[in-house]
Each structure stands twice: as structure tokens, then as C-alpha cells.
Amino acid sequence: MKIPEKGNRKKPLFIVNPDSGVIPVNYIMSLGLDLRKEELTAVKSLSKEETIRLITDNWEKHDVYVASGGDGTVHTVATQLVNSDKILGVLPLGSGNGFAREFGFKLNVNSLLSDVRKAETMSIDIIEVNDKMCLNVAGIGLDSFVAHSFNNLRLRGIIPYIWLSLKTFAQLRPFHVKISCEGKELVNEELFVVTIANTRQFGNNAFIAPDARPNDGIIDLVLIKPFPKILGPSFVIRLFTKRINRSKYVNHIRTEKEIVIETHENRMHIDGEPVSSDGKVHVRIKREVLKVLKTPRNKFI
Numbered sequence: 001m002k003i004p005e006k007g008n009r010k011k012p013l014f015i016v017n018p019d020s021g022v023i024p025v026n027y028i029m030s031l032g033l034d035l036r037k038e039e040l041t042a043v044k045s046l047s048k049e050e051t052i053r054l055i056t057d058n059w060e061k062h063d064v065y066v067a068s069g070g071d072g073t074v075h076t077v078a079t080q081l082v083n084s085d086k087i088l089g090v091l092p093l094g095s096g097n098g099f100a101r102e103f104g105f106k107l108n109v110n111s112l113l114s115d116v117r118k119a120e121t122m123s124i125d126i127i128e129v130n131d132k133m134c135l136n137v138a139g140i141g142l143d144s145f146v147a148h149s150f151n152n153l154r155l156r157g158i159i160p161y162i163w164l165s166l167k168t169f170a171q172l173r174p175f176h177v178k179i180s181c182e183g184k185e186l187v188n189e190e191l192f193v194v195t196i197a198n199t200r201q202f203g204n205n206a207f208i209a210p211d212a213r214p215n216d217g218i219i220d221l222v223l224i225k226p227f228p229k230i231l232g233p234s235f236v237i238r239l240f241t242k243r244i245n246r247s248k249y250v251n252h253i254r255t256e257k258e259i260v261i262e263t264h265e266n267r268m269h270i271d272g273e274p275v276s277s278d279g280k281v282h283v284r285i286k287r288e289v290l291k292v293l294k295t296p297r298n299k300f301i
Contacts, residue, residue, distance in 0.1 A: 074271070106297070125288060138270040141193035
């Protein structure tokens with residue numbers, strides 16, 4: 001799909017989160033954006049509320065909105081563009097950059113502006129998790145525990161994230177989960193991880209759902225059963241080699257229908273951001289409701 005000609009004459013709006021990822025990289029990229037005022041408009045945002053206000057105030061001025069930050073920034077920008085003709089682009093400045101990696105966005109402004117000029121887009125699905133939007137992955141268990149703990153850390157970047165993940169894994173205990181679809185019980189057991197996936201990875205090329213596609217109308221559920229922790233390194237290898245679903249400790253469910261997840265564990269994450277539930281999680285798919293700028297490296301065309 002082509003961006004309308006009217007949109008081609010408008011500069012993309014870059015919304016920059018200066019606190020995401022590695023701060024020196026953000027600072028350098030921000031200086032670079034400031035030097036290209038003839039080709040783009042760049043604004044900084046220090047909160048979700050400010051991001052929403054910036055998009056609202058500039059709605060009639062721009063057709064392409066570039067989330068410049070991590071998956072949390074991408075999520076916030078995308079929530080404002082759903083069910084509209086506005087287009088999402090990404091300048092990955094975060095720690096994991098799961099969404100950007102899936103859609104081939106690079107830390108390269110020239111490449112991104114070239115994609116804007118080519119004016120091609122694709123429409124993707126989103127997943128609703130208790131009426132909250134999920135672009136990438138949501139979950140309960142190990143990854144959500146890490147997300148809640150990481151949110152309280154002052155340090156950012158991949159090294160603190162790995163350290164926290166190892167610490168959380170060492171303390172991990174199973175929790176009981178019941179999953180049903182249209183009144184039929186699918187799962188009733190103890191688990192380590194429940195992942196709800198729209199795309200394939202958490203970030204950093206850790207592929208939790210290798211078969212997931214963001215434009216197939218299907219919810220991918222990846223369930224990891226309790227396993228001997230001595231096997232932890234082998235699970236990490238499987239994640240990075242797209243073979244996690246081949247483990248006997250992993251159950252992969254795919255469906256187009258609404259799913260209900262019940263558990264006493266109320267810590268969740270949606271696109272890496274910590275959230276809480278009341279013990280019952282409703283999951284449903286919304287088909288092709290978000291327009292994303294297409295890149296030559298996009299694998300879902």
C-alpha cells in the first residue's frame with residue numbers, strides 16, 4: 001500500500017524518548033535528528049502522557065510517526081495510530097527492540113528516511129489483552145517477573161537485563177494456570193511461562209514464538225512447563241536458534257478465537273511494560289488495524 005501523495009509532502013515526526021536504551025547513543029542520535037530539520041521534525045517526550053499529547057497536537061501535520069526509543073515507546077506511539085491512516089515507523093533506541101528487529105528497522109536515519117520516501121506500508125494485527133493493546137508479546141511468568149523488576153532499576157541496557165534475568169530464573173517457581181477457549185478447557189497445569197505472541201521475539205533476537213506472524217490473524221500461545229533448571233542454558237540456545245517450540249517442556253497453541261487465562265499470578269507484561277491483572281486475562285485478535293512503514297528487511301511481506 002502506498003502512502004497518499006499528500007503524506008509524501010509532509011515530514012515524518014520523530015518522537016524521541018531520551019531515557020530509553022543506552023543514553024550516549026540516544027544523545028548522539030538526537031543531535032543527528034536536530035541537524036536534519038529540512039527532512040524531518042523531531043520532538044522529545046519524557047512520558048507516555050507527553051507522547052500522546054504530541055501526537056494529538058500534530059495529528060493534522062504528519063502522516064508518519066517514528067517512535068524513537070524502545071518497545072515501550074513503540075507501544076505508546078502505536079496505541080494512538082490504531083484504526084487510522086497514520087503510519088508507524090521506528091528508530092530503535094531501546095535495550096531489546098523486539099518490534100524493530102521483526103520489521104527490519106535499523107539505527108540508521110538515512111535508511112529510515114529512504115523508506116518514508118518509498119511510501120510503502122503494510123497493515124498488521126494487534127492483540128488485545130484485557131482491553132490493552134499488544135504489538136509484540138505479552139506474558140505471565142519469568143519474563144513478566146523480569147519486566148517488573150527491571151522497571152525499578154535505574155540502570156538500562158542489555159547487561160543489567162541479563163543479570164536480572166539470571167537472578168529471577170534462579171528464584172523462579174511454577175504457578176498454576178487454566179486456559180480456556182469458547183468454554184473448552186485447553187490447559188490446567190503448573191507452568192513457568194505463559195507467552196502471548198503477535199510476533200516472534202522478546203527482543204535481541206530471542207525467538208519465543210518462531211511461527212508467529214503479525215498479519216495472520218492468529219494468536220500464538222507459548223507455554224513453558226517446569227523443567228530442571230540445569231537445562232536453563234539449553235533453553236537459552238533454543239531461544240536464539242528459533243527451536244524453543246521443539247522442547248518437550250513447551251506447548252504451542254495457535255488460535256483465531258478469544259482465549260481466557262486464569263491464574264493467581266497477577267504480574268504481567270505487555271510489550272515489555274509491567275502491568276497487573278485481577279487473575280483473569282481475556283485475549284483476542286484484531287485484524288490489520290495498524291499501518292507500519294515497510295522496509296526492505298521486513299520478513300512479513
